[in-house]
Amino acid sequence: MSLAEPSDRSSERSPSQTVTALLSLRELIVSGALKSGERISELAMVDRIGVSRTPLRTALVKLEQEGLIEEIPSGGYAVKAFSEADVFDAIEIRGTLEGLAARYAAERGVATMRLAELRECVAEIDTVITAGSLSEEDFEAYLRANERFHTLLMELSGSPTLRRELERVSSLPFASASAFVKAEAALPESRSILPIANEHHRAVVDAIENREGARAEAIMREHARLSYRNLMMALRNQKVLDLVPGAALIRRRS
Amino acid sequence: MSLAEPSDRSSERSPSQTVTALLSLRELIVSGALKSGERISELAMVDRIGVSRTPLRTALVKLEQEGLIEEIPSGGYAVKAFSEADVFDAIEIRGTLEGLAARYAAERGVATMRLAELRECVAEIDTVITAGSLSEEDFEAYLRANERFHTLLMELSGSPTLRRELERVSSLPFASASAFVKAEAALPESRSILPIANEHHRAVVDAIENREGARAEAIMREHARLSYRNLMMALRNQKVLDLVPGAALIRRRS
DNA sequence: TGAATGCCTTCTGTATACATAATGTGTTTT
DNA sequence: AAAACACATTATGTATACAGAAGGCATTCA
Numbered sequence: 001m002s003l004a005e006p007s008d009r010s011s012e013r014s015p016s017q018t019v020t021a022l023l024s025l026r027e028l029i030v031s032g033a034l035k036s037g038e039r040i041s042e043l044a045m046v047d048r049i050g051v052s053r054t055p056l057r058t059a060l061v062k063l064e065q066e067g068l069i070e071e072i073p074s075g076g077y078a079v080k081a082f083s084e085a086d087v088f089d090a091i092e093i094r095g096t097l098e099g100l101a102a103r104y105a106a107e108r109g110v111a112t113m114r115l116a117e118l119r120e121c122v123a124e125i126d127t128v129i130t131a132g133s134l135s136e137e138d139f140e141a142y143l144r145a146n147e148r149f150h151t152l153l154m155e156l157s158g159s160p161t162l163r164r165e166l167e168r169v170s171s172l173p174f175a176s177a178s179a180f181v182k183a184e185a186a187l188p189e190s191r192s193i194l195p196i197a198n199e200h201h202r203a204v205v206d207a208i209e210n211r212e213g214a215r216a217e218a219i220m221r222e223h224a225r226l227s228y229r230n231l232m233m234a235l236r237n238q239k240v241l242d243l244v245p246g247a248a249l250i251r252r253r254s
Numbered sequence: 255m256s257l258a259e260p261s262d263r264s265s266e267r268s269p270s271q272t273v274t275a276l277l278s279l280r281e282l283i284v285s286g287a288l289k290s291g292e293r294i295s296e297l298a299m300v301d302r303i304g305v306s307r308t309p310l311r312t313a314l315v316k317l318e319q320e321g322l323i324e325e326i327p328s329g330g331y332a333v334k335a336f337s338e339a340d341v342f343d344a345i346e347i348r349g350t351l352e353g354l355a356a357r358y359a360a361e362r363g364v365a366t367m368r369l370a371e372l373r374e375c376v377a378e379i380d381t382v383i384t385a386g387s388l389s390e391e392d393f394e395a396y397l398r399a400n401e402r403f404h405t406l407l408m409e410l411s412g413s414p415t416l417r418r419e420l421e422r423v424s425s426l427p428f429a430s431a432s433a434f435v436k437a438e439a440a441l442p443e444s445r446s447i448l449p450i451a452n453e454h455h456r457a458v459v460d461a462i463e464n465r466e467g468a469r470a471e472a473i474m475r476e477h478a479r480l481s482y483r484n485l486m487m488a489l490r491n492q493k494v495l496d497l498v499p500g501a502a503l504i505r506r507r508s
Numbered sequence: 509t510g511a512a513t514g515c516c517t518t519c520t521g522t523a524t525a526c527a528t529a530a531t532g533t534g535t536t537t538t
Numbered sequence: 539a540a541a542a543c544a545c546a547t548t549a550t551g552t553a554t555a556c557a558g559a560a561g562g563c564a565t566t567c568a
Contacts, residue, residue: 016522017521017522017523018522041548041549042549042550043549043550051522051523052522053522053523053524053550054308054521054522055521055522055523057312058312058315061312061315061319062319065315065319067418074530074531074550075529075530075549076549076550085413086413086414086415089413089416092354093351093415093416093419096350096351096354097347100346100347100350159343160340161340161343161344162343162347164321165347165423168419270551271551271552271553272551272552295518295519295520296519297518297519297520305552306552306553306554307520307553307554308551308552308554309552309553311520311521312551328520328559328560329519329520329560330519330520
């Protein structure tokens with residue numbers, strides 16, 4: 001109470017125009033409302049989003065750094081197109097950096113309490129899997145636990161720089177740890193991946209506890225590669241692919 | 255001739271105000287003219303650099319994404335301060351990504367001609383080392399060959415995404431492949447590192463040629479760690495440290 | 509003497525005006 | 539009919555004006 005913000009809602013101030021523009025633009029791009037290769041007209045976005053050109057431009061610069069859009073030589077920006085190879089590479093890069101994070105955690109050691117938090121995530125996921133129903137709420141619980149696990153691991157690396165880079169890489173929607181979760185739920189043949197993924201989680205916690213850096217690293221790399229299989233399956237099934245965030249940015253091989 | 259730009263100089267148009275602001279600001283930060291933690295006053299920079307606030311602001315956003323500055327919660331930006339641990343981590347991240355690049359090159363294979371280019375760099379560095387004089391021009395030749403080697407490797411990975419991330423990580427001046435080159439030249443005990451570094455180069459080319467992915471990866475990781483030793487030596491010697499780009503950003507342990 | 513408060517200065521976030529360059533269209537010419 | 543050219547429209551890059559908020563300083567009170 002005494003620490004409450006002066007505003008009415010607890011610590012929730014109205015988002016700046018720049019944040020509004022950034023979120024709106026990202027949503028338009030990831031959802032596919034703006035097609036790959038298409039030029040992003042600033043004035044059109046001003047009309048569409050309702051902010052002036054200045055914050056919109058700031059958002060465009062940030063999105064360019066994020067890798068979602070690219071500069072047009074003659075000026076302005078266009079929505080980027082990603083080949084299937086680009087997506088695989090982005091996943092591999094994420095896996096490599098998550099591997100480094102896991103190794104750091106193992107080598108540098110983590111507090112017992114934080115290890116317990118990791119195990120909690122694993123247990124939660126186990127519960128969802130064994131239930132088997134995958135109802136909407138189960139699914140949400142899985143998603144949250146999975147994201148919490150990956151976020152925790154990032155923090156346990158003890159490296160703000162690594163954390164930064166990982167967040168960057170994961171900002172490509174299809175490269176994030178949860179990119180294919182919805183697809184997994186939809187595809188029966190993908191569901192079998194869930195227990196394997198959680199076994200990876202379990203193993204990496206053990207490795208961290210035992211200070212086995214190389215093992216922890218290898219497991220997280222392989223863990224990311226589970227996304228490969230999901231991606232390949234999704235690419236063969238348009239309905240499932242539509243469940244993958246940012247799928248509209250992927251240029252199918254002709 | 256027929257392909258020449260309409261401008262007077264061949265394909266060299268005057269840099270935009272945004273580019274001017276970006277380069278000027280980066281120089282001010284890396285050189286230490288703006289101290290770590292110091293707030294960057296936009297109006298002061300406008301006076302100092304001679305561009306208006308708009309392109310200056312664009313440059314600030316880009317520098318924030320690069321990691322050289324950080325947002326102040328109450329608004330504006332401040333020059334970032336890096337701990338020694340941050341620098342080590344940044345080097346490890348670069349090594350990890352260069353390792354991935356080398357592995358990709360090995361696994362995916364590269365044209366014989368590109369391999370020859372890599373060997374050319376190695377040979378050039380050999381020449382400089384055996385000469386032993388390390389005159390100004392020898393030194394420049396070494397620097398060029400070293401950078402060309404690392405740039406080539408990045409390209410040979412065949413992954414634009416990886417290339418992008420590597421360029422990003424290397425944008426932290428003290429994390430780049432050539433960060434400690436000047437320090438190496440100045441410190442006699444560091445010069446012994448040069449032949450070792452080039453042996454790494456040679457070995458990684460062999461590994462790539464023989465399609466030995468794991469070996470190529472391990473070598474490049476270890477190669478980056480040579481920077482560790484240089485960094486530690488430089489940190490004990492202020493005069494040498496001043497030769498390292500961005501050293502002003504490193505907050506010495508008290 | 510130290511701390512708190514109120515005012516003033518300065519800064520950032522945003523909107524908008526303006527100039528130059530690019531793009532697209534319609535017409536004309538071959 | 540196709541290509542090229544010229545013009546008009548619209549785009550982006552840049553500068554600047556304005557409002558609200560943050561920070562510093564001096565003054566005052568305990």
